[in-house]
Amino acid sequence: MTTDDILEPTAPPAAPSTPRGTLRPVLLRLHFCAGILVGPFLVVAAITGLLYVFTPQLEQVVYDHELHVPAGTTAQPLSAQVATAENAVPEGTLYSVRPGPTATDTTQVVFKVDGLPESYYRTAFVNPYDGEIRGVLDTYGSGGPMPIRGWLDNLHRNLHLGDVGRIYSELAASWLAVVVAGGLVLWWGGRRRKRKVTTGRARTLSWHATTGTWVALVLFFLSATGLTWSQFAGQNISEVRAALSWQTPSVPSKLPGAAAAPAVDFDGALAAARTVGLDDPVEITPPGAGKAYVVKQIQRSWPERQDSAAIDPATGEVLNVLRFEDWPLAAKLARWGIDAHMGLLFGLANQIVLAVVMAGLIAMIVWGYRMWWQRRPAGRPVGRPFVRGSLRRLPMKVLVPLAAAGIVVGWFMPVFGLSLLAFLLLDAFLGWRAHRRRPTVARAGT
Incomplete structure (x- = not known):
């Protein structure tokens, strides 16, 4: 299979007569090609997110010894527990203490340790009743996620490839909203068409569109909140929040006068x-x-x-x-959004919704590839895209604002902007090459 099999149309486009008619072919081609090219990244993000979502319950089982103790009668003072933990982690600098919230929880004493990866800490788990060190583990981030959750978090975020790997998740989050929005517009424009065929590609399209419509709102939410963690768009989002004083506030802790x-x-x-x-x-x-x-x-x-x-x-x-x-409303919304994205805000119900949506996204992508295969011409292994050239036929009153919006969004979300530019350049090159080949083919047949 060559690049031409993916991006090269098989027939000249028809000439739509209305602005809506000219925009629909553009959306069809963009939705098709973006889905084909970005689909694998979305599948990886969905699978890793699906693995992550139930880790709070999993770590309660895997790390039961470190997290839980039999309920006792009298707990040692926190300062004594901290001293015990400091003896167990002499290489660390004390960072924080998390007392057990229930009678059967250990006290977590958290240390910064040189040489650990960014956002990792060394945590000692102390039995609050007898001072026993139940374990020492390297934990990740805020809130005390255990190692298995930290490992899956990094798998979802960057595939354990560092900053280079973060490009994959930013690409997926950036294009997710675009692909879903395009799909909704296409569905809305064709919702009155009665499809009597219930087999083959028509049935696959029905499953694809129906599932997308039901999960679209959550996918928009995941795209927006996912971008707040991203490497490049996330930086722009942070700058906007800072400019508008939407940052998460912190309690003033500077001592008045001499300490x-x-x-x-x-x-x-x-x-x-x-x-x-x-x-x-x-x-x-x-x-x-x-x-x-x-x-x-x-x-x-x-x-x-x-x-x-x-x-x-x-x-x-x-x-x-x-x-x-x-807190400012924007800071509250950011806190709620991040916690809902991680499956923490509404507990098990939150986790189930995310799991269903991720399964739906994976199914939609599979159905999308199936439709590509179902529309293949005879003798070809895969289908062809919708025809090229619809962008050039857009009226200026549509093309100019569309281009302006693309530039603004591409500047704010650089990974999306650069990937869109790369796609347009590749598409233009393949179109130019196909145009150059046509006279040669014609002469060869004479």
Whole structure:
């Protein structure tokens, strides 16, 4: 199979007579070619996302020894548990402490360690009743994901290929919204057509379109939230959020005046945070030079609990409190969006919806390739795309805003813009080559 088999049309295009009629062939060709070329990346993203979505339950089983202990009667002070953990991880610098939220949970003491990959920490799991170290593991990111979730997260994000691998996920997230939007427009334009044929390509198209219509809203959501993690578009999104003051706020932790010697331990800081309503689960960050303790809630399921407080390490006074309800709306939406994308916001229901949508996306792509195969000409292994040349026949009142939108979106999402440009250049080259071949073929037949 050659590139021509994928991108070269078999017949000259008809001449549509209305702006809508001229736009539909463009969408058909774009939807077809983008689906063929980007489909494999979307399948990989869907499969890795499907593997990731149920990791919270999986890690409770795999890491049961590290995460859980039999309920006891009296817990040791947090400061004693931290001292035990520091002896177990002498190479680390204390980063935070997560007390067990229930009577059967271990205390997680988190350390920064030189030589670990970015966003990785070394965590000691301490039995709060007898101080036993239940295990020491390298954990990933915020919220304490265990190693298996960190491994699958990186598989989904970059295929364990570093920054180069992140291009795959950004390509998938960028094109997902475009392909889905094009498919919806095509479905809307052809929804009144009655298809009496219920076999072959017509039936496959019906399955493809119906599934796409049902899952489109969630796919748009996954595309938008996925781009916030991306390498290039994600940077642009961060800059926009910063310019509009939509960033996630943090509680002020700078100490007023000269810093006194710390006299309050982790237990005192936690007790002070309890007085302003910070219930479990929480994470305690130790004070740095001129800084206070920071105690913050880390519940990422609905209703989210993300309140935080700064505690004076010398007096135990609560210096500042930041409530989640006081976050900017955009910061709240970003928090909810990210947690829903990860399957955390609404628990099992959230996970099931994501799993169904990912399965639907994979099925749609398979049906798309099947339609390509079903429309193949006799003697060819695969089908041909919709005809070339429809873009040139767009009226200026359609072409100019369409091109302007493409430039703006391509600038904001560089991986999408460059891949679209590469596709257009390749398509133009193949068209030029096909045009050059036609006279030769004609002469050979005379």
